[in-house]
Amino acid sequence: MSSELRQSPLDALHRSLGAKMVPFAGWVMPVEYGGLVGEHLAVRMAVGLFDVSHMGEILVQGRDALRFIQHTTCNDAARLVDGQAQYSGLLTEQGTFVDDILVHRFAEDTYFLCVNAANTTKDADWLTRQATGFDVNVRDVSAEYAQLAVQGPRAVALVQSLTVEDITSLGYYRFRRDVVVAGVPTLVARTGYTGEDGFELYCAPGDAARLWTALTEAGNPTPCGLGARNTLRLEAKMALYGHDIDDTTTPLEADLGWMCKLSKGDFLGRGALQQQKESGLTRKLVGFEVEDRVPVRDGYPLVADGQELGRVTSGSPSPFLKKNIGLAYLPIDKTAVGTQVFAVVRGREVPCRIVPTPFYARPK
Amino acid sequence: MANYPDDLQYTKDHEWIRITGDTGRVGITFYAQESLGDVVYVDLPKVGTTVKANEPFGSVESVKAVSELFSPVSGEVIEINAKLADAPELVNSSPYDEGWMIVIKLSQTSEVDALLSAAEYEDFINEK
Numbered sequence: 306m307s308s309e310l311r312q313s314p315l316d317a318l319h320r321s322l323g324a325k326m327v328p329f330a331g332w333v334m335p336v337e338y339g340g341l342v343g344e345h346l347a348v349r350m351a352v353g354l355f356d357v358s359h360m361g362e363i364l365v366q367g368r369d370a371l372r373f374i375q376h377t378t379c380n381d382a383a384r385l386v387d388g389q390a391q392y393s394g395l396l397t398e399q400g401t402f403v404d405d406i407l408v409h410r411f412a413e414d415t416y417f418l419c420v421n422a423a424n425t426t427k428d429a430d431w432l433t434r435q436a437t438g439f440d441v442n443v444r445d446v447s448a449e450y451a452q453l454a455v456q457g458p459r460a461v462a463l464v465q466s467l468t469v470e471d472i473t474s475l476g477y478y479r480f481r482r483d484v485v486v487a488g489v490p491t492l493v494a495r496t497g498y499t500g501e502d503g504f505e506l507y508c509a510p511g512d513a514a515r516l517w518t519a520l521t522e523a524g525n526p527t528p529c530g531l532g533a534r535n536t537l538r539l540e541a542k543m544a545l546y547g548h549d550i551d552d553t554t555t556p557l558e559a560d561l562g563w564m565c566k567l568s569k570g571d572f573l574g575r576g577a578l579q580q581q582k583e584s585g586l587t588r589k590l591v592g593f594e595v596e597d598r599v600p601v602r603d604g605y606p607l608v609a610d611g612q613e614l615g616r617v618t619s620g621s622p623s624p625f626l627k628k629n630i631g632l633a634y635l636p637i638d639k640t641a642v643g644t645q646v647f648a649v650v651r652g653r654e655v656p657c658r659i660v661p662t663p664f665y666a667r668p669k
Numbered sequence: 670m671a672n673y674p675d676d677l678q679y680t681k682d683h684e685w686i687r688i689t690g691d692t693g694r695v696g697i698t699f700y701a702q703e704s705l706g707d708v709v710y711v712d713l714p715k716v717g718t719t720v721k722a723n724e725p726f727g728s729v730e731s732v733k734a735v736s737e738l739f740s741p742v743s744g745e746v747i748e749i750n751a752k753l754a755d756a757p758e759l760v761n762s763s764p765y766d767e768g769w770m771i772v773i774k775l776s777q778t779s780e781v782d783a784l785l786s787a788a789e790y791e792d793f794i795n796e797k
Contacts, residue, residue: 336733337706337733340706340707341706341707341731341732341733342706342707342732345732532706532732532733535733536732536733598709598710598754599710599712599730600709600710600730600732600735602735621732621733622709622710622730622732624707624732651712651728
């Protein structure tokens with residue numbers, strides 16, 4: 306099995322740092338280095354460095370690129386200017402998720418999509434199948450990119466210290482393609498998956514180790530694994546494909562209705578979303594806190610009055626808030642803030658309460 | 670090696686037991702706590718519960734996962750470490766002392782013969 310797993314260009318570096326390596330989405334990636342809680346808190350309080358080279362990249366290029374992106378994604382790509390990124394969804398005709406993605410506009414005829422590792426091939430095939438009738442070329446360029454994420458309150462200063470370009474003034478969800486960081490040509494995007502300020506840096510795989518080392522020497526960021534990435538994104542209530550969203554759930558149900566621009570014109574899944582909006586949601590993804598010290602995990606049932614209401618899609622102790630938190634789809638009449646439900650933990654019913662989300666938002 | 674004291678006996682499920690007469694104090698090994706990462710919750714049986722050798726008696730949870738705890742021997746739980754309810758991190762910081770979990774009154778003392786010595790346990794984890 307392990308021989309089939311793909312390796313990050315930083316694999317040897319991770320091992321030299323003592324990382325615990327685990328299989329993840331067809332790759333072997335670091336889950337933690339010195340301890341998940343320390344890594345998590347470093348991102349909230351200082352700066353953390355993640356290898357996210359497993360993420361997929363797809364380039365969409367051609368005269369009809371904008372029209373094609375508008376057709377295949379639910380957010381309004383026409384609002385993007387060159388150098389701007391947007392969170393969006395690739396949806397099925399049923400309005401459910403093929404994937405959640407970041408759309409970067411390079412030019413009106415060129416869009417760069419960052420997609421989930423496990424979905425890369427599926428997404429590229431999906432987009433290729435939709436491309437009939439569009440003058441557009443879809444190319445999986447994942448092998449051409451490594452990706453590092455530098456996240457936390459000290460992230461911007463750290464990356465800035467390694468480049469002569471002014472990147473501190475780069476707006477949120479803006480990017481630049483031509484930035485040389487520590488001698489490495491990178492695409493610098495002010496995006497991330499932790500709830501903190503910071504950058505995602507795309508570079509050639511052969512340059513990744515040099516970039517990682519330069520960042521480490523310049524600012525001593527805490528190396529962070531997939532474990533901390535998961536707890537950070539959960540506190541910030543960022544959806545995880547395969548857990549909180551998938552091809553059985555719609556953005557409206559996932560509380561991501563804000564990214565569905567039904568007024569932009571037709572797109573894949575629009576009809577289904579319109580219909581769901583008109584008939585009203587029967588369930589919705591909500592956040593809950595556990596009123597007990599026992600963690601509530603992915604897949605645990607939530608019940609009330611002896612009836613199963615749904616299952617936890619993401620559940621974990623929150624290292625920063627020091628509570629146990631989770632997400633679940635619940636019947637719409639159980640989604641009001643303050644509603645009590647119970648999680649079944651090893652046969653015991655543990656009280657949980659619906660709370661506002663995100664669980665954590667960084668101070669403005 | 671100090672990580673695996675000689676006066677304890679070990680299981681392949683990474684528990685240790687310190688036998689005193691016909692009772693044994695049980696916890697998880699240095700290796701186990703290090704593999705788990707930061708421990709945030711320990712689920713222990715009630716005093717008076719009967720446990721069986723190699724069968725689960727509780728669970729230990731880190732931020733990322735839950736793992737079952739297996740009893741090294743059969744018998745009755747006569748004491749539990751109540752401190753772990755408020756300070757589960759003792760399992761990480763002091764796995765052989767303050768982070769102990771339960772005390773068992775052995776019902777079959779011969780079961781002890783099947784347990785590993787410190788040297789045998791170290792060989793076992795080094796082969797993993």
